[in-house]
Amino acid sequence: MKSNIRVRFAPSPTGMLHIGGLRTALFNYLFAKHHGGTFILRIEDTDQNRYVDTAEKDITTSLEWAGLTVDEGPVQGGPCAPYRQSERSALYRKYAEQLVEAGHAYFAFDTTDEIEAMRERLIKSGNPSPKYDAITRQSMKNSLTLPQEEVKRRLEAGEEHVIRLKVPRRDTIKFDDLIRGTVSFDSGMLDDQVLMKSDGLPTYHLANVVDDHTMEVSHVIRGEEWLSSAPKHILLYQYFGWTPPVMAHLPLIMSPAGGKLSKRNAEELGIPVNVRDYVKGFYEPEALINFLAFLGWNPGDDREMMTMDQLISEFSLERVSKAGAVFNMKKLLWYNEQYFRARTPEQLLSSLKDWIVRHKDDLDDAFITTFLSHTDAENAAVLGIMTDRVSGIHEMADNIQYFYVAPGAFKPEDVAKAWKPGSSELVAAYVERVAGMDPFEAQPLHDALHALATEKGLGLGKLMQPLRLALTGKTFGPDLFEFLARIGKEESLERLSKALKELVA
């Protein structure tokens, strides 16, 4: 049996999908799926000025990457199509006029200059927050003050106008929010919200209410920035005679610098705000989802790692917290490592290949060709050795290069750290011992070094560091002996003798 739980994610295509938007979408999705309900994507493109035509595609692909499957939306269609507000214009006009007829809204002909003048006048006379409301509308040009004949004439002449909501002068508007409990507002604080703009398109408030009702949305789950406008929506439902959906206002995601996460106060701190950047970067989608789910929600026990299926079965709005949550980059990185390390070598290989394609300009050509000339099995084996030593696919590409190509110039700081006086003699002595070794395998290579260390009365580490530097050009990396065996005797000896020549000490 199909659940009648229906929720929607309703972004405005004004730019790339924001990380906070993805979190809102995720909570909607989890709630819907938990109840066997429907997850709707609705594009709220009623602002022609801020419209960005690549935005919708970005939203769609980002949701897909994150694993949030849309049930009804512009791409998949559905019983309430169309799912773009720009394609539903006629509907809003009809409902707005219905409200005018019922006496809950009115036509207004004031120009923006006239409204501005009214506000300035009020500010001057000591009113700090002037509104177009039950009091001021009496002195403005609208269908409540103008003679009926004139209103009709202006309308028929096609004069520019808006339709405004007739907010009562004094009334308490109360509603129950699933997350915040009972919330109440005084209608005197609201202004006569514009419902239909002069360009013929609805404002968010009207379109949102009409669509949520006509699409039979049962729960409105959105960010806390909407809490203040919720009373307008409640009023609208009341005037239309519709039952409002259940409201749930999610706590906002905050920047460590304070305030809600915005491009400015987040990206300076290394926190990408566009989901796009996570998709293109080294992030595992499961990690981002797990992290985001735990921003304002938790299962109530000590679990930290949860798959999408587990999140779905455990999710409930009752467990969503009220306070804003600061985005903790270090924790995201930790989640990313966890999911990254849980990948099989085969999965790693495929994501590394994607990574290489995307970053081929930043990577060494010789490395790429050599890498691609190896079999998948060989490459996967290399990745398997490295997963526990790097934290993400981005580091993988940088840290396996020496499996394929000899290191280039040594970095002075690495040399200072790993190549000490006497290192040359030790490396030369090791070369001597393994040059004739056959087969060239990890265990005997290890034993040889061990013997050398014992003879010289040194710790294995003293020998290991310069050898590692000479062979890989790095100061950390995988088990050296396995590494030697993998690149083979010829290549190993070649690298060591080259290093011996370059690193005099």
Next chain:
RNA sequence: GCCGCGUUCGUCUAGGGGCCUAGGACGCCUCCCUUUCACGGAGGUAGCACGGGUUCGAAUCCCGUACGCGGUACCA
């Protein structure tokens, strides 16, 4: 300014009157493992914003203060 919402370790959070000497996770620190680097394991560090009530008893309930955040558009 006004309206609304919020406030437990640095951060994410558990907690719904006695089980709290406030638990977990990230971070940070120490130790163990590894004669490298990591992974891993074991510990440690650190918090109920403040002030009044209510109660035998309050992190938990009520009031106030402070602070933070959101809103205050013909933007969403």
